[in-house]
Amino acid sequence: MAGPRILVTGANGQLGFELARSLGALGEVLAADRETLDLARPDAIVAAVRAARPQLIVNAAAYTAVDRAETERDLAFAINGRAPGILAEEARRLGAVLIHYSTDYVFDGAGSTPYREDAPTAPLNAYGESKLAGERAVAAAGGQALVFRTSWVYGLRGSNFLLTIRRLAAERDELRIVADQVGVPNWCRVLAEATVRVAGSGMAALADRAGLYHLSSTGATSWYEFACAIVGGAPRPRVVPITSADYPTPARRPPYGVLATAKFERAFGFALPSWRDALARCLAEPM
């Protein structure tokens, strides 16, 4: 039997690119990038989903420029806050399942133990607020949707911390990196593989497990330690720990964003690798 028809949005993003590649193992993938489906345009979303008639929608598109979102609030809310709700409503109309991604930035980071899915949210910045609005819009649509919160996504393409550190390491003798924000780096390929594994259980099983989950590698680290692991003990550059106060940014970041993943592990029967194992696998890839 042919597999499901799968619409992937944000197919040029870190996660979307990996998903568009790997979901092909399950069914027919319709990969939409910003050119073919602009999530800032509600009418375009409705038209694209009705034309594609997917059984599964995987929404990997997002407005992810955390600092710029402070001044582009309306656009961030259109893409992160409203579009997921429209996708969820269209999915419900079709009887399709929606997989959507959210972020640890829905929390204020005042905690010091891993956040469970039901922990109170209190975003510190416009990006986090817009992503929380998206979670709520998906829930309000009332269809079969799985929302996966994740954190610190990196990969070998696009723009992310790993590529920034690699570039700066080639240019500078010293890197000054924030050591007082704790979280979990997640390789986008590992997130995509987990999504494929979950979706591989079939649309009915997926629909049965609709809900909000934390999807993350295990362990915890700081940006400083993450940078040290990327540089990998080379004598140059020297990596120096600094505080968030030494590196002011337009958007405030939560100091702690580790996500508890027990609910995901119970529901789907597997855990993601530790962030260090995932990073080692990523660094072994040809650039």
Ligand SMILES: NC(=O)c1ccc[n+]([C@@H]2O[C@H](COP(=O)([O-])OP(=O)(O)OC[C@H]3O[C@@H](n4cnc5c(N)ncnc54)[C@H](OP(=O)(O)O)[C@@H]3O)[C@@H](O)[C@H]2O)c1
């Ligand atoms: N990156 C992180 O550290 C992080 C952390 C936690 C959670 N997440 C969540 O994880 C998911 C995947 O993130 P990612 O890191 O893969 O993001 P990404 O690399 O920034 O990719 C996002 C994609 O969305 C596309 N996009 C932006 N505006 C759009 C629009 N109006 N219409 C259609 N597409 C649009 C972008 O297109 P262009 O390439 O044209 O800009 C880009 O390809 C998102 O839900 C994100 O919020 C990310």
